[in-house]
Amino acid sequence: MTSPRTSTREIVIDPLTRLEGHGRVHMFLDEAGAVDRAYLQIPELRGFEKFAQGRRSEDMPQITSRICGVCPMAHHMASAKTLDALYAVEPPPAARKIRELIYSALMVEDHALHFLFLGGPDFIVGPDAAAAKRNILGVVDLVGLDIGKEVIGVRKQLRDFVAAVTGKAIHPVFGLPGGISRGLTRELQSAAAAAAERAVAFALFALDAFRTTVLGNPAYVDLVTAEAYTHRTYYMGLVDAANRPNFYDGEVRVVDLQGAEFLRFPAAAYLDQVAEHVEPWTYMKFTFLKAVGWRGFTDGADSGVFSLAPLARINAADGMATPRAQEAYEELVATLGGKPVHHTLANHWARLVEMLYAAERMAELAADPEILGPDVRTIPTGIPTEGIGVVEAPRGTLFHHYRTDERKLITSANLIVATQNNAARIALSVDKAARALIRADSVDEGALNQVEMAYRAYDPCFGCATHSLPGTMPLVVEVRDAGGAVVREIRRG
Amino acid sequence: MTATTKTKIGFYWSASCGGCEEAVVDLGVDLLALVELVDVVFWPVALDFKRTDVEALADGELAAAFLNGAVRTSEQAEMVELLRRKAAAVVAFGSCATSGGVPGLANLLERDAILDAVYREAPSVDNDAGTVPRAECRVPEGTLRLPEFDADVRTTTCRAAPRRRH
Ligand code: SF4
Secondary structure, three states: OOOOOOOOOOEOOOOOOOOEEOOOEEEEEOOOEEEOOOOEOOOOOOHHHHHHOOOEEHHHHHHHHHHOOHHHHHHHHHHHHHHHOOOOOOOOHHHHHHHHHHHHHHHHOOOOOHHHHOOHHHHOOOOOOOOHHOOHHHHHHHHOOHHHHHHHHHHHHHHHHHHHHOOOOOOOOOEEOOEEEOOOOOHHHHHHHHHHHHHHHHHHHHHHHHHHHHHOHHHHHHHHHHHHHHHHEEEEEOOOOOOOOOOOHHHHHHHOOOOEEEEEEEEEHHHEEEEEEEEEHHHHHOEEEOOOOOOOOOOOOOOOOEOOOOOHHHHHOOOOOOHHHHHHHHHHHHOOOOOOOOHHHHHHHHHHHHHHHHHHHHHHHHHHHHHHHHOOOOOEEEEEEEEEEEEOOOOOEEEEEEEEEOOOOOEEEEEOOOHOOHHHHHHHHHHHHHHHOEOOOOOOOOHHHHHHHHHHHOOOOOHOEEEEEEOOOOOOEEEOOOOEEEEEEOOOO | OOOOOOEEEEEEOOOOOOOHHHHHHHOOOOHHHHEEEEEEOOOOOOOOHHHHHHHHOOOOOOEEEEEOEEOOHHHHHHHHHHHHEEEEEEEEEEEEHHHHHHHHHHHHHHHHHHHHHHHHOOOEOOOOOOOOOOEEEEOOOEEEOOOOOOOEOOOOOOOOOOOOOO
């Protein structure tokens, strides 16, 4: 770093670890060694939109669930709902409720996965902990083996239940146009109730752990509320008639930077409200609000950038639909100074509030007598042409949109995936964190991890977002001089 | 996770949806029993160990390497070959690793058709300029590179990509 005469010094973090999919952060440094701009690049693409063409519409829940094996149920369910719309059939009440029951189980176990394996270790074990400890095993070391076994066991029980109803937890064979493949037996209803009870207890435990570890530590609270991890954008989430989050169904609501309702629309109107911007340096597309427009990578009321995922859903809602989740929501909002909450790292907390809601909702549905109804399918009769469906995936609003020909084969499949909806805000977060935390002379592994924390909070799935092929590479950070020669190299692990 | 005489194993995902990784995570509490019996020295989805850790192993030092996902990039091919050297046994599991799976559908298509469908033809795209991602791109601060998008997908057990149907 002897004579940095131009701004071409670069730092690259490749790949990002502990997220689903593949990503890379490329930072350009200015003459003083500060970050000029950090780009989040997604280096792969799969092309499901193209694979789908010419295939049978009813195969779409099977095909699209292969986009992601971490949250396959989100694609599976969005696809099944799109088939409902495509064939213009309404599932019978029992089918609808069983779908939501299964979907609630997915939300609990997926959020638990993030808490235990992916983003949670940053907080529970600590962002500066040794790399070898920032993982599930470090979490188990810290909380003790018995608690570790209990939390892993809860997740397993939920997934076993999902598998018993849907055939497989990974890539279910379950959703059909107009309903589901089979109904619930009394035994499965009891299994649902038991899993839900344990899930509620786990969610309360996780919230408690968050309170002790994070809220009890002023340094963590400073980190959560730090300007480096803060962005002021619009927020989107699916809500019920009373503006409470619903993961399975509802209308899409968008609130502005002050928290006032900006848009509210049914899934079928998505093309009127959102559009995708293309950049030549990444395979990720960036969704924005059409009513505001694409103004580049910037936040504020004049930028169509919006955010999704747990914190955005809480911002876009007026409260939670279950009692204990409502209490947890109120505590979060009061502690963080009212809504909307713009602190990205508060996603970790919001995720736990949602986990509690999903667990409580699962218990409600398991206790609903209608869920045992034998009629779980409305058989389609018409020739379909076009259908649009939406769910809240664990990582945010997910749209599927299919068009078909007279043989019911797919002619066009459009998938706007949660992480892609969130991509511009995630890119902003990485840029801002890099500018605040990285300098050429002081870059170390802990600082790089804190940049990675800026995206891990969203629990992004870059595999989903570009329907790309995840894969991982060693993390090597190279600092290059103006001539492109490597002057410094940091290897992690 | 520390230096012991325990049997060592590794997991790796190439072009995978992550479902095969979930299948391992779904061992649940048995996962804790597993790590008492063996050292998991490489598992990128869950542990922050890197390729350099694998390179530092002696050939054959891993008792087994469990691989899932298809092979689509040169990095993935290198990792698969590296793990083949470092492991006494390679276990390729899941349909993507063994036969290409859903990602293998890309072998039926041309690269440009995929790029057009995603970036130009999707009904929600706002892209009058017809921009598609490029291998090399100038930005105000310098140059950004992307791996050339390759439609060829191979299996973990086969070096050659299947011939594309035209
Ligand atoms: S075989 Fe392929 S599609 Fe199936 S779970 Fe494994 S990685 Fe996913």
